[in-house]
């Protein structure tokens with residue numbers, strides 16, 4: 486059985502996140518803390534989530550010179566998160582530096598957080614990528630290229646759309662994580678996402694983990710929205 490869906494806790498602060506999590510009572514979840522919540526609440530928020538035994542993906546998408554990313558990852562490794570990410574566009578030297586920082590910052594006896602690289606954001610279309618980034622390849626070629634770089638750099642996986650997950654699995658290894666946001670149930674609002682699929686398709690296409698936010702957090706009944714996503718994802722239907 487794969488991983489449970491990762492819920493993006495895109496809330497303005499701890500109070501709103503706590504109100505949301507209360508609905509799940511004692512259930513252990515896999516949650517994602519992004520820039521909005523982390524910049525507001527900082528490391529104590531991570532500690533608070535870990536005390537409740539949730540798994541935490543800290544999504545700060547680092548992208549800087551290798552030394553800066555190395556130093557930042559050393560600090561992040563001490564927070565006790567389960568997974569973190571960088572932008573693959575930072576290059577192989579930066580990704581290797583990130584991994585070294587995590588290795589060196591992980592406390593003795595602790596588990597190094599998994600490190601994954603964002604390929605092309607799921608909010609990016611092929612036209613936008615070609616125009617804004619001056620890339621004259623297809624979007625799937627660009628994603629695959631970044632995935633291979635991340636794999637060669639020793640990372641644990643990538644963030645991509647489920648649409649690209651199968652191809653990446655074939656080009657790297659079956660254990661290489663394909664973490665896929667841009668997940669929507671049929672009929673849900675698409676918002677700013679471009680490359681979207683539903684949870685059942687994501688499994689079929691080769692995602693190893695799905696990330697989903699607003700379809701759950703902004704649902705009239707978040708609890709039942711989560712269980713619907715979870716069962717579609719687990720059963721593939």
Ligand SMILES: O=C(O)c1cc(=O)[nH]c(=O)n1[C@@H]1O[C@H](COP(=O)(O)O)[C@@H](O)[C@H]1O
Pocket residue numbers: 493495519544546570603605606607608644645666667668676678696697698699700
């Ligand atoms: O790294 C990410 O988590 C990420 C990468 C990406 O390419 N696309 C993407 O949507 N995300 C994140 O995944 C979440 C998706 O949220 P929803 O669009 O509300 O389901 C957001 O928190 C994004 O920041």
